[in-house]
Amino acid sequence: MIVVSTAAEALREVRTSPPEVLLTSLSDSLDGETLCREVKQEAPELPVLLLYMPEEENPEERATAAGADACLVGPLKRTTLVTCVGLMLQLADTRAATRSTQAPAPAPAPESDDAAARRFGLEGPSSPDFDFLKRLLLMEVKRSRRYRYPIALLLMELDHLSERTAQLGSSQRTTLLAEMLGLLSGGVRDIDVIVPTTEGRFVAFFPHTPRVGAMVVAERMRQRVRTLARLPNMTVSMGLSVFEPSPVRGQTQVSFGNLMKDANEALRKAQAEGGDRVSFIEREVPSEEEEPSED
Incomplete structure (x- = not known):
């Protein structure tokens, strides 16, 4: 895990050592929504999870507008954060598998609940x-x-x-x-x-x-x-x-x-x-x- 405090540092890491998942929030030194937009321009397949403070208004709409894959609103619980990051890793794997496919495949049939659970x-x-x-x-x-x-x-x-x-x-x-x-x-x-x-x-x-x-x-x-x-x-x-x-x-x-x-x-x-x-x-x-x- 790499921790950065500015958007410039985050973009540099994305370019040199792309992470599997990017977690970002809003602070005085880092505008997570702006960072998300910039990252998605350079690495659209990178899953981004936006974190919001409880007092932030309309977090879901703002995260969607920024291009984030998901968002969490604090106070954060360890189990929730770990589970959500796990889902983001699954998303990264799915996108990587899609990119590695040589020929375009037909639209997949809907998965059963059991298959999705596995x-x-x-x-x-x-x-x-x-x-x-x-x-x-x-x-x-x-x-x-x-x-x-x-x-x-x-x-x-x-x-x-x-x-x-x-x-x-x-x-x-x-x-x-x-x-x-x-x-x-x-x-x-x-x-x-x-x-x-x-x-x-x-x-x-x-x-x-x-x-x-x-x-x-x-x-x-x-x-x-x-x-x-x-x-x-x-x-x-x-x-x-x-x-x-x-x-x-x-x-x-x-x-x-x-x-x-x-x-x-x-x-x-x-x-x-x-x-x-x-x-x-x-x-x-x-x-x-x-x-x-x-x-």
Whole structure:
């Protein structure tokens, strides 16, 4: 990784030692949007990720106008940044493969979700990001039960993604996923985590969040999806599961598995009802619970 502080240094590095991905932001000494335009003139295939402060207005529109492949709005989370950079690397590989093709190939058929997931390395349990989320949830479930604070899991799937992106190439789909990840991440707190699982599907985890708060966040994210610059008026179906320990009664037996099961069931319900909505299915709590023994 090479770090520079001025546009002149960045352009010099692009010319002498082209990076695989360029990350740039706006500061007193560096106008990332202008740099993006200049870089795209000299190296149009180089993926550029623009980073914006939370107070910046219209970041998605500005990033698109500058020619960036995607943007993220701070405060940035490590998982989000790593995942987005990974998508940008996939975009670079796709463009390199396209350039190496000797003869123009016919337009590729739309990929299935499974094929796309294998290409992105984001297919559920085999994804490093998904594994990170699972480990985090396992720890948070234990803490939630012990210290009695609520946690929420939100499963999101873009509606009719295959039809909406049928005419897009693989690199455009990769860019779209990166933009969507940045858009979703910009609507949550620092302590929240969002990771993609398969193409068009994302999982979000909200610690210290009861059902009412989780529904508010989910609705806000649903509205943000509609502002996706590269696919206007996109909609998303969401399934929410929540664990809210009682402050008096014993501990409800909850696990990563049943949180995912409940979220999946709620997602299917949202899709069956036409999509573009948030659904929640309440888990039944046993009438009597034993107080756990303290080791």
